[in-house]
Amino acid sequence: MDTSSRNPFPAVPADADAAAAAAAPAARAVDAVKVYGRGDTAVRALDGLSVDVPARRFTAVMGPSGSGKSTLMHCLAGLDTLTSGEAFIGDLALGGLSDQQLTVLRRERLGFVFQAFNLLPTLTAKENITLPLALVGRDPDPDWYATVIDVVGLGDRLGHRPSELSGGQQQRVAVARALVSRPEVVFADEPTGNLDSRSGAEVLGFLRRAVDEFGQTVVMVTHDPIAAGYADEVLFLADGRLVDRIPEPDAEKVLDRMKHLEA
Ligand SMILES: Nc1ncnc2c1ncn2[C@@H]1O[C@H](COP(=O)(O)OP(=O)(O)OP(=O)(O)O)[C@@H](O)[C@H]1O
Numbered sequence: 001m002d003t004s005s006r007n008p009f010p011a012v013p014a015d016a017d018a019a020a021a022a023a024a025p026a027a028r029a030v031d032a033v034k035v036y037g038r039g040d041t042a043v044r045a046l047d048g049l050s051v052d053v054p055a056r057r058f059t060a061v062m063g064p065s066g067s068g069k070s071t072l073m074h075c076l077a078g079l080d081t082l083t084s085g086e087a088f089i090g091d092l093a094l095g096g097l098s099d100q101q102l103t104v105l106r107r108e109r110l111g112f113v114f115q116a117f118n119l120l121p122t123l124t125a126k127e128n129i130t131l132p133l134a135l136v137g138r139d140p141d142p143d144w145y146a147t148v149i150d151v152v153g154l155g156d157r158l159g160h161r162p163s164e165l166s167g168g169q170q171q172r173v174a175v176a177r178a179l180v181s182r183p184e185v186v187f188a189d190e191p192t193g194n195l196d197s198r199s200g201a202e203v204l205g206f207l208r209r210a211v212d213e214f215g216q217t218v219v220m221v222t223h224d225p226i227a228a229g230y231a232d233e234v235l236f237l238a239d240g241r242l243v244d245r246i247p248e249p250d251a252e253k254v255l256d257r258m259k260h261l262e263a
Helices: 016-023 069-076 099-109 125-134 142-152 167-179 197-212 251-262
Strands: 025-036 043-054 058-062 084-089 110-114 185-189 218-221 233-238 241-247
Touching: 025 069, 043 069, 043 084, 043 233, 043 241, 058 069, 058 197, 069 084, 069 185, 069 218, 099 110, 110 167, 125 142, 125 167, 142 167, 142 197, 167 185, 167 197, 185 197, 197 218, 233 251, 241 251
Parallel strands: 058 218, 058 233, 110 185, 185 218
Antiparallel strands: 025 043, 025 084, 233 241
16 A cells, blocks of 8 residues: 555645635634623633634633632533533533533534543553544544654653552643643643643643644643743633743743733
């Protein structure tokens, strides 16, 4: 079989339709309002925020503590619902979906990486990675699975349980698990928060490669200007609103902007 023309992971859209799809936002919030609680204790975590998250890009979300970063991510990812306004994954509005439909959306179209790794302790690394697919009775695409394992460098650790892996290795398992179903969007909430700087840099490097080489979309909440420097763009939130976007960020630019926001 001639496999030379078969690239299952095109980094560049092959035709005009794909190019148009790449230009469309992968996720979107429109006039998003999220209020927690009621009456005197109500907190307006998102205050009429609108934002597009571009497809096939690495977007970081930053802002002071309590500015609404995690709330935005959770509402975009169908983990929480808005009080008013609308969140979209691609063209799909999440507001009208049932809990079951949201579960299917998360399972079929999204990937997640959390600060706390969230691996199942009794499963091996390989079983953790393939769990999202196993839950729906699917086997991973062998080429893609091999690529993901190669990228995260876990080949010799696949039989280990999380307790037998370092924090950096556990987060690599979590990144592989997020990528294995080739989701439309990978949401990462402080993915380097529990890692030393070297392991953190590795994880960020994998997320960067997932975007550059495999055309994935990554949205990452972070407090770390160095981590944000891996992104194509940084969105800054303050008081539940989008207050700035910095394209092609580096740590210095991000730090400078943070100082102004926190002042
Ligand atoms: N489940 C909840 N119930 C009540 N208030 C909440 C809840 N979750 C978040 N909040 C409040 O909403 C606001 C935004 O919280 P959010 O966690 O989105 O901010 P953040 O920018 O991610 O903060 P941090 O950087 O500290 O993680 C905060 O004032 C927070 O206390």
